[in-house]
Amino acid sequence: MFSTTRAPSSSEETYGFIGLGQMGYHMANNLYKNSGKNLVVYDINPKAVSRFIEYNKQQSSNDSLRIEVASSPREVAEKSSFIMTMLPESPHIKEAYLGEKGILSGISPGKICVDSSTIEPTVSLEVTKEVAKASAIGVDGPVSGGVMGAEAGTLTFMVGAPEKSIVERVEPALLSMGKNVVHCGDLGTGLIAKICNNLLLAVTMVGACEALHLGTKLGMDPKLLSSIMNISSGRSWTIDTANPIPGYLPNSPSSKGYEGGFAIKLILKDVGLAMSAAKDTKSSMMASALTEQIYRHVSNYEQYSNKDFSVLYKWLKENK
Amino acid sequence: MFSTTRAPSSSEETYGFIGLGQMGYHMANNLYKNSGKNLVVYDINPKAVSRFIEYNKQQSSNDSLRIEVASSPREVAEKSSFIMTMLPESPHIKEAYLGEKGILSGISPGKICVDSSTIEPTVSLEVTKEVAKASAIGVDGPVSGGVMGAEAGTLTFMVGAPEKSIVERVEPALLSMGKNVVHCGDLGTGLIAKICNNLLLAVTMVGACEALHLGTKLGMDPKLLSSIMNISSGRSWTIDTANPIPGYLPNSPSSKGYEGGFAIKLILKDVGLAMSAAKDTKSSMMASALTEQIYRHVSNYEQYSNKDFSVLYKWLKENK
Amino acid sequence: MFSTTRAPSSSEETYGFIGLGQMGYHMANNLYKNSGKNLVVYDINPKAVSRFIEYNKQQSSNDSLRIEVASSPREVAEKSSFIMTMLPESPHIKEAYLGEKGILSGISPGKICVDSSTIEPTVSLEVTKEVAKASAIGVDGPVSGGVMGAEAGTLTFMVGAPEKSIVERVEPALLSMGKNVVHCGDLGTGLIAKICNNLLLAVTMVGACEALHLGTKLGMDPKLLSSIMNISSGRSWTIDTANPIPGYLPNSPSSKGYEGGFAIKLILKDVGLAMSAAKDTKSSMMASALTEQIYRHVSNYEQYSNKDFSVLYKWLKENK
Amino acid sequence: MFSTTRAPSSSEETYGFIGLGQMGYHMANNLYKNSGKNLVVYDINPKAVSRFIEYNKQQSSNDSLRIEVASSPREVAEKSSFIMTMLPESPHIKEAYLGEKGILSGISPGKICVDSSTIEPTVSLEVTKEVAKASAIGVDGPVSGGVMGAEAGTLTFMVGAPEKSIVERVEPALLSMGKNVVHCGDLGTGLIAKICNNLLLAVTMVGACEALHLGTKLGMDPKLLSSIMNISSGRSWTIDTANPIPGYLPNSPSSKGYEGGFAIKLILKDVGLAMSAAKDTKSSMMASALTEQIYRHVSNYEQYSNKDFSVLYKWLKENK
Structure with missing residues (x-):
C-alpha cells in the first residue's frame, strides 16, 4: 500500500512518529525536515500515512526518502530511539502504548518517548510508569500553538519530566517542530x-x-x-x-x-x-x-x- | 477652618475639583502641580479638604498657594472654567450637579465639566444633559489605573464626548493627572x-x-x-x-x-x-x-x- | 366615554380599584361581584376601563350598576374606604400613590390601601410610609395564582402588615377575590x-x-x-x-x-x-x-x- | 471467623446478597427476615459480615440461622438463584461481577441479579450485558429512601429491565426490602x-x-x-x-x-x-x-x- 525507498540503518539515527492527524502531520513533516534524522511513522489510518509519504516524496524528489512506514506502534518502538506520539484521546494513547502491538511490546532500555497528545494527566502517568518499568523513558510534552503553529514549526512544548537532563535530551528533536521547550516539572506537569x-x-x-x-x-x-x-x-x-x-x-x-x-x-x-x-x-x-x-x-x-x-x-x- | 493665601484672579485661569477622596486627593494634587492653574476645591468632608490644603501648603512653602476652598459645588462652578468631579456613587454625582447648591446652579455657558466617577451610564447621561441645557459642556471621563496611578499621575482617562474638539479642550488638564486620554465615542461611552x-x-x-x-x-x-x-x-x-x-x-x-x-x-x-x-x-x-x-x-x-x-x-x- | 348608572351613596360602602390590566380586571370583577359593595375604578388606559364597565353592565342587566369611574387615583381615594392597587411596576405605584393626582392627595385618616402589585419591597415601604403619614393604612398584599387564579377567584394574598387586626379588616374584601390570606409579618413581608x-x-x-x-x-x-x-x-x-x-x-x-x-x-x-x-x-x-x-x-x-x-x-x- | 448453622439445601430457595455496608446491612436484614428464604452473603470486609451474622444470630436465637457466608461473589452466584448487589461505586461493581472470583464466574443460566448500587449507567449496562451472555439476567435496581428507608424496609426500587416479566419475578424479593417497585424501562433506566x-x-x-x-x-x-x-x-x-x-x-x-x-x-x-x-x-x-x-x-x-x-x-x- 505504501513504501519507503530506504530503510534507516539503525535505531540510533531514527526517530519514530505515531499519529499523523491534523497536528501530527505537520509536526512529523517538520521533525523529518529539520532534524535530518530518519523517520519511522505509524497511523491507524492508512490514508493519513499515504498523504504523509506522498507529500514528502514530492518534497525530496532528488534525495532518497528517509522515511519508513511501520505496521504497528511496536515496530516504531523497535526501530527508533526517540518516539513521538500525537493522538486524539486517552484511549488511543493507552492502545498505542499498552495494546497488544503497542510501544511497550517493542521498546528497549534507554529509548525515550514524548507524548504530545492532550489527554488526562492520570492516564499519561499510568502510561509513562509502564514505560519506566521497561527501563525506557516516557514523558508528557503537549503543545500550544494549534495547527498553524504545528505547520509553521513554532509550537511551544510543555514537558513533564522527572529530570532536567531528560528535557535536554529531547530538546533538539522538539525544537525541530517548535520554538520553545518548557520544563514544567515532574511527569504529568506538561499536561497540567x-x-x-x-x-x-x-x-x-x-x-x-x-x-x-x-x-x-x-x-x-x-x-x-x-x-x-x-x-x-x-x-x-x-x-x-x-x-x-x-x-x-x-x-x-x-x-x-x-x-x-x-x-x-x-x-x-x-x-x-x-x-x-x-x-x-x-x-x-x-x-x-x-x-x-x-x-x-x-x-x-x-x-x-x-x-x-x-x-x-x-x-x-x-x-x- | 481653612484658608487660601490668595484668591485666583478670574475663572478663566481657574480649575475646579470636587471630591478629594482616595482617588480625588491625588488627582487634584497633580492637577494643581502640573497644570499651573489656580484651583477651587470642594469636598463634603472638611477633613478631606484640610488634608489637601495642608499637604499643598507644605509643598509650596515659598510660593503663595493658588488654591481656594469653596463652600459648595455651586461656588466651584461659579469660580472655575473647568470642573472635575470624582465621587463614589451615582447619588453623590446627582447631588453635586443637580442639588440645591449644585454645579448646575452656578455654571455659566461655555464652561466644561469632566466627571471621573465610576457611576451608572444612565445617571451620567441624565446629568450631562442637564449641563448641556445650561449651554455648558459635561462629559464622562472615568479613569483606570487605581490609587497608585492617581498618585503617580499615570491614569488613563476614557472620555465620552459628542465631539473630538471637546476632548482636545480638556486633554491638557487631564494629562496633568494622567498619561492617556482616549476618546471613546459619544456621551456615556467613557463609562461604558x-x-x-x-x-x-x-x-x-x-x-x-x-x-x-x-x-x-x-x-x-x-x-x-x-x-x-x-x-x-x-x-x-x-x-x-x-x-x-x-x-x-x-x-x-x-x-x-x-x-x-x-x-x-x-x-x-x-x-x-x-x-x-x-x-x-x-x-x-x-x-x-x-x-x-x-x-x-x-x-x-x-x-x-x-x-x-x-x-x-x-x-x-x-x-x- | 363611560358612565355609571348610580353613584354610590357614601365612601363607607365603597371599594376602590386602581389598575384593570390582565390581573386587575378579573380581581375587580370578583371584588365587585362577591363583596356586594359599590366600586370606584381607575385605569390610566380608558379602554381597560370601558372593557370592565361593558362586561359588568352585561352581567348586571337587570340591576343597576354600582360602579363609578374615577378620573384619577385621587378621586378613587376620596370616594372609597378600601383601595386596591394592581399595577405592573414600581414607577406606576409611585405615580399612583405619590403623583400629583395620586391616592395620597385624596386619602383621609382611617382609610386602608392594599397594593397587590409585585414591586420592589423598598418602593413598597416608601409608599406605605407616606400613607401612614396621612393617618391612613397602606399594606402590601401581592398574590399568587396567576391570571387563572385571578379569574377563578382562587388567589392567595400574602399580606405584609404591622398588626394582625389590619389583616382582619381587609380579609373579607380579599377573600372576595381569593381563597387564602396569609399574614407574612410586618410591612413589606408580603412582597418578600x-x-x-x-x-x-x-x-x-x-x-x-x-x-x-x-x-x-x-x-x-x-x-x-x-x-x-x-x-x-x-x-x-x-x-x-x-x-x-x-x-x-x-x-x-x-x-x-x-x-x-x-x-x-x-x-x-x-x-x-x-x-x-x-x-x-x-x-x-x-x-x-x-x-x-x-x-x-x-x-x-x-x-x-x-x-x-x-x-x-x-x-x-x-x-x- | 464466622459460621452458619446450616447450609441451605438448594439454590432454588436461596437468595444472595453482596455488600453489607450502610445500606446493604439493613437491606439484607430485611430480605432475610421478610422473604423467609435462605441467604448467602459476601462482603470484602470481614467485620461487616461478622456484624451481620451476629445481629441475625441474636434475632433468631431459637431458630437455626439460614445464612451462609460465602468466600467470594462467585460462591454467592453458585449458591443462590437471586443475587442482590449493593456497593459504593462503579469499580466495586465491576470487580464483584467481572473480577476473577466474580459473579460471572459462578453464575448459571436463568439466575437473576439486581444491582442496587448507584453507579454510572454505562458501567451498569456493560455488566448486565455480560450477565446476559451467560444466559442469566442482570438488571439495575437502585433505591431511594436512604439509610432510614433501608432500615424501615420502605425503599423504592427503580428497576431497569428489558421485560415486565423480569420485574415481576424480582418484585417479591424487592418488596421484602421496600414498599415500591417501579419499572422504569429498559436496562439502565433505573439508574437514569x-x-x-x-x-x-x-x-x-x-x-x-x-x-x-x-x-x-x-x-x-x-x-x-x-x-x-x-x-x-x-x-x-x-x-x-x-x-x-x-x-x-x-x-x-x-x-x-x-x-x-x-x-x-x-x-x-x-x-x-x-x-x-x-x-x-x-x-x-x-x-x-x-x-x-x-x-x-x-x-x-x-x-x-x-x-x-x-x-x-x-x-x-x-x-x-
Missing part, C-alpha cells in the same frame, strides 16, 4: 500546564465576549472598546490575538467568518479534561464549570460547532 | 468602556484563580504555571501584573498579603454597574453574573473584604 | 414572600428541565421519569402541576404549546426583583443569579418570549 | 431515574436555601416563609420534608444540627454521576453544573462535609 492554560483561555474568552457584547448593547463600537481594553487591565491574548469582533484584527478567525483558529469542540475537550481533573482533586471551580456548559451548549448548534471558539460572541449577539 | 473593561478583568481574575488553583491541586508549582501562561494563550494583565500567587511578582498585592491593589469591594461595585446595565439592555451574561456573586460571596467574609480582588485565590486555596 | 417563592419556583423549574432533559438524552421516557420524580424526593409543584413535558399533564402549558401559564418574561421580572433585593442586602446567590441569566437568554428569543416559563425545556431539547 | 431525580433534588435544595436565605436577609421569618412556600408554587419535598431551616420541621436533619439525612458528600456523588452522563451525551446543563461545584465547595469544608445537604443554608447564612 496545558490544560490549566487552556481552561484560563476558555474562561477569558467567555468574559471577553460577554464584556464586548455588553459594550455593544450599550451603544459602543466594539472595536474601539477592544482597543481600550488592549491598553487597560482587561488586556489578554483573547483581546489582542483572538479578538472575537469581526474586522478588529484582520487575521483573527472572527474576521474570517470564525473559520480556522481553535475549534470550539476542541477547547471544549480541553475544558472537559480540566473539569475531570478538578473532580478527581475535589477542586470546586464554579466559573470554569459554567464555562464548560456554555461551550457545550454553543457547540451543540450545528452552525457553531466547527467554528473558532470566539464564535461565542456571535451566539451572544444573536440573542437580542 | 470603563465598566466593560473592569467586568472583563473581574471574569479573567476568576478564571486565573481557578486555573492556578487547579494546577496547584494537581501538583504543579503555580509560579511556574504562571510563567508558562505568560508566554501562552492564557496570558493577560491578570497573570503578568496582578498575579494572585504570592511571591510570583514582587510588587503584586498577592505578594503583600493581598493588601493594596484593587479592593474586592470596589471591583464588586463595578461588576454591579455592569450587571445593572446588562439588565437594562436585556443582555444575558451568564459568566459575568456568576462572577458578581462569587465576588460578593468572598467580600462578605471579613478577612477578605478589604483585600485586593486576587484574594479569590486564597479563598479557593482554603477550600480543600 | 412573593418574590422569594417565585425565585425558588424559577430555580426549581431550571432544575426540572435540566434533569428531564438529561433523562431524555439518556434514553428514558420523560413522562415516566416525571411520574417517578412525583413519588420521590424530586417532587415539586413544578413536576406535578407545571410539568414541562408536553402531554404529561393534559392542562399544563407545556401540553398546549407552552401557551398560557406564567410567561417567561414575567417570572424573569420577579427573579429580577429578587436579585435586586439580593444586591441591596449583599446576599450572594449563585444559582439564582445564573437562573436569571438563563431566563433572560431564553426570553430574548422571539419564539420563546411569550411562552410559559417551562419552555426552557424546549430550549434545552433543541440544543442537541 | 435515580440519578435524574437526585440531580433535581440537588438543584431544588440550592434554590430553596438561596430563597430562604434571601427572605431572612430581607427581614422575614424563614419558618413563616417556608409555610407560605408550602402552599404556593415553591412547594417541594425540599421544603416540606427536608427543610433547611432549623426548627421548622422537628425531624428534619436541619433541626438536629444537620446530622443524619442525605450527606452532602453522597448527593455530590450522585450529581457527579449525572454530570458525567451529561458529558457523555453532550447535554449542556448550566444550573446543574454550578450546583455540583457549590456542593463540592461546601463539602470541602470539614465542618460541613458529613452533614445533611441542607447544610448549604448554614453555609449561606454564615456569609454575611
Whole structure:
C-alpha cells in the first residue's frame, strides 16, 4: 500500500512518529525536515500515512526518502530511539502504548518517548510508569500553538519530566517542530500546564465576549472598546490575538467568518479534561464549570460547532 | 477652618475639583502641580479638604498657594472654567450637579465639566444633559489605573464626548493627572468602556484563580504555571501584573498579603454597574453574573473584604 | 366615554380599584361581584376601563350598576374606604400613590390601601410610609395564582402588615377575590414572600428541565421519569402541576404549546426583583443569579418570549 | 471467623446478597427476615459480615440461622438463584461481577441479579450485558429512601429491565426490602431515574436555601416563609420534608444540627454521576453544573462535609 525507498540503518539515527492527524502531520513533516534524522511513522489510518509519504516524496524528489512506514506502534518502538506520539484521546494513547502491538511490546532500555497528545494527566502517568518499568523513558510534552503553529514549526512544548537532563535530551528533536521547550516539572506537569492554560483561555474568552457584547448593547463600537481594553487591565491574548469582533484584527478567525483558529469542540475537550481533573482533586471551580456548559451548549448548534471558539460572541449577539 | 493665601484672579485661569477622596486627593494634587492653574476645591468632608490644603501648603512653602476652598459645588462652578468631579456613587454625582447648591446652579455657558466617577451610564447621561441645557459642556471621563496611578499621575482617562474638539479642550488638564486620554465615542461611552473593561478583568481574575488553583491541586508549582501562561494563550494583565500567587511578582498585592491593589469591594461595585446595565439592555451574561456573586460571596467574609480582588485565590486555596 | 348608572351613596360602602390590566380586571370583577359593595375604578388606559364597565353592565342587566369611574387615583381615594392597587411596576405605584393626582392627595385618616402589585419591597415601604403619614393604612398584599387564579377567584394574598387586626379588616374584601390570606409579618413581608417563592419556583423549574432533559438524552421516557420524580424526593409543584413535558399533564402549558401559564418574561421580572433585593442586602446567590441569566437568554428569543416559563425545556431539547 | 448453622439445601430457595455496608446491612436484614428464604452473603470486609451474622444470630436465637457466608461473589452466584448487589461505586461493581472470583464466574443460566448500587449507567449496562451472555439476567435496581428507608424496609426500587416479566419475578424479593417497585424501562433506566431525580433534588435544595436565605436577609421569618412556600408554587419535598431551616420541621436533619439525612458528600456523588452522563451525551446543563461545584465547595469544608445537604443554608447564612 505504501513504501519507503530506504530503510534507516539503525535505531540510533531514527526517530519514530505515531499519529499523523491534523497536528501530527505537520509536526512529523517538520521533525523529518529539520532534524535530518530518519523517520519511522505509524497511523491507524492508512490514508493519513499515504498523504504523509506522498507529500514528502514530492518534497525530496532528488534525495532518497528517509522515511519508513511501520505496521504497528511496536515496530516504531523497535526501530527508533526517540518516539513521538500525537493522538486524539486517552484511549488511543493507552492502545498505542499498552495494546497488544503497542510501544511497550517493542521498546528497549534507554529509548525515550514524548507524548504530545492532550489527554488526562492520570492516564499519561499510568502510561509513562509502564514505560519506566521497561527501563525506557516516557514523558508528557503537549503543545500550544494549534495547527498553524504545528505547520509553521513554532509550537511551544510543555514537558513533564522527572529530570532536567531528560528535557535536554529531547530538546533538539522538539525544537525541530517548535520554538520553545518548557520544563514544567515532574511527569504529568506538561499536561497540567496545558490544560490549566487552556481552561484560563476558555474562561477569558467567555468574559471577553460577554464584556464586548455588553459594550455593544450599550451603544459602543466594539472595536474601539477592544482597543481600550488592549491598553487597560482587561488586556489578554483573547483581546489582542483572538479578538472575537469581526474586522478588529484582520487575521483573527472572527474576521474570517470564525473559520480556522481553535475549534470550539476542541477547547471544549480541553475544558472537559480540566473539569475531570478538578473532580478527581475535589477542586470546586464554579466559573470554569459554567464555562464548560456554555461551550457545550454553543457547540451543540450545528452552525457553531466547527467554528473558532470566539464564535461565542456571535451566539451572544444573536440573542437580542 | 481653612484658608487660601490668595484668591485666583478670574475663572478663566481657574480649575475646579470636587471630591478629594482616595482617588480625588491625588488627582487634584497633580492637577494643581502640573497644570499651573489656580484651583477651587470642594469636598463634603472638611477633613478631606484640610488634608489637601495642608499637604499643598507644605509643598509650596515659598510660593503663595493658588488654591481656594469653596463652600459648595455651586461656588466651584461659579469660580472655575473647568470642573472635575470624582465621587463614589451615582447619588453623590446627582447631588453635586443637580442639588440645591449644585454645579448646575452656578455654571455659566461655555464652561466644561469632566466627571471621573465610576457611576451608572444612565445617571451620567441624565446629568450631562442637564449641563448641556445650561449651554455648558459635561462629559464622562472615568479613569483606570487605581490609587497608585492617581498618585503617580499615570491614569488613563476614557472620555465620552459628542465631539473630538471637546476632548482636545480638556486633554491638557487631564494629562496633568494622567498619561492617556482616549476618546471613546459619544456621551456615556467613557463609562461604558470603563465598566466593560473592569467586568472583563473581574471574569479573567476568576478564571486565573481557578486555573492556578487547579494546577496547584494537581501538583504543579503555580509560579511556574504562571510563567508558562505568560508566554501562552492564557496570558493577560491578570497573570503578568496582578498575579494572585504570592511571591510570583514582587510588587503584586498577592505578594503583600493581598493588601493594596484593587479592593474586592470596589471591583464588586463595578461588576454591579455592569450587571445593572446588562439588565437594562436585556443582555444575558451568564459568566459575568456568576462572577458578581462569587465576588460578593468572598467580600462578605471579613478577612477578605478589604483585600485586593486576587484574594479569590486564597479563598479557593482554603477550600480543600 | 363611560358612565355609571348610580353613584354610590357614601365612601363607607365603597371599594376602590386602581389598575384593570390582565390581573386587575378579573380581581375587580370578583371584588365587585362577591363583596356586594359599590366600586370606584381607575385605569390610566380608558379602554381597560370601558372593557370592565361593558362586561359588568352585561352581567348586571337587570340591576343597576354600582360602579363609578374615577378620573384619577385621587378621586378613587376620596370616594372609597378600601383601595386596591394592581399595577405592573414600581414607577406606576409611585405615580399612583405619590403623583400629583395620586391616592395620597385624596386619602383621609382611617382609610386602608392594599397594593397587590409585585414591586420592589423598598418602593413598597416608601409608599406605605407616606400613607401612614396621612393617618391612613397602606399594606402590601401581592398574590399568587396567576391570571387563572385571578379569574377563578382562587388567589392567595400574602399580606405584609404591622398588626394582625389590619389583616382582619381587609380579609373579607380579599377573600372576595381569593381563597387564602396569609399574614407574612410586618410591612413589606408580603412582597418578600412573593418574590422569594417565585425565585425558588424559577430555580426549581431550571432544575426540572435540566434533569428531564438529561433523562431524555439518556434514553428514558420523560413522562415516566416525571411520574417517578412525583413519588420521590424530586417532587415539586413544578413536576406535578407545571410539568414541562408536553402531554404529561393534559392542562399544563407545556401540553398546549407552552401557551398560557406564567410567561417567561414575567417570572424573569420577579427573579429580577429578587436579585435586586439580593444586591441591596449583599446576599450572594449563585444559582439564582445564573437562573436569571438563563431566563433572560431564553426570553430574548422571539419564539420563546411569550411562552410559559417551562419552555426552557424546549430550549434545552433543541440544543442537541 | 464466622459460621452458619446450616447450609441451605438448594439454590432454588436461596437468595444472595453482596455488600453489607450502610445500606446493604439493613437491606439484607430485611430480605432475610421478610422473604423467609435462605441467604448467602459476601462482603470484602470481614467485620461487616461478622456484624451481620451476629445481629441475625441474636434475632433468631431459637431458630437455626439460614445464612451462609460465602468466600467470594462467585460462591454467592453458585449458591443462590437471586443475587442482590449493593456497593459504593462503579469499580466495586465491576470487580464483584467481572473480577476473577466474580459473579460471572459462578453464575448459571436463568439466575437473576439486581444491582442496587448507584453507579454510572454505562458501567451498569456493560455488566448486565455480560450477565446476559451467560444466559442469566442482570438488571439495575437502585433505591431511594436512604439509610432510614433501608432500615424501615420502605425503599423504592427503580428497576431497569428489558421485560415486565423480569420485574415481576424480582418484585417479591424487592418488596421484602421496600414498599415500591417501579419499572422504569429498559436496562439502565433505573439508574437514569435515580440519578435524574437526585440531580433535581440537588438543584431544588440550592434554590430553596438561596430563597430562604434571601427572605431572612430581607427581614422575614424563614419558618413563616417556608409555610407560605408550602402552599404556593415553591412547594417541594425540599421544603416540606427536608427543610433547611432549623426548627421548622422537628425531624428534619436541619433541626438536629444537620446530622443524619442525605450527606452532602453522597448527593455530590450522585450529581457527579449525572454530570458525567451529561458529558457523555453532550447535554449542556448550566444550573446543574454550578450546583455540583457549590456542593463540592461546601463539602470541602470539614465542618460541613458529613452533614445533611441542607447544610448549604448554614453555609449561606454564615456569609454575611
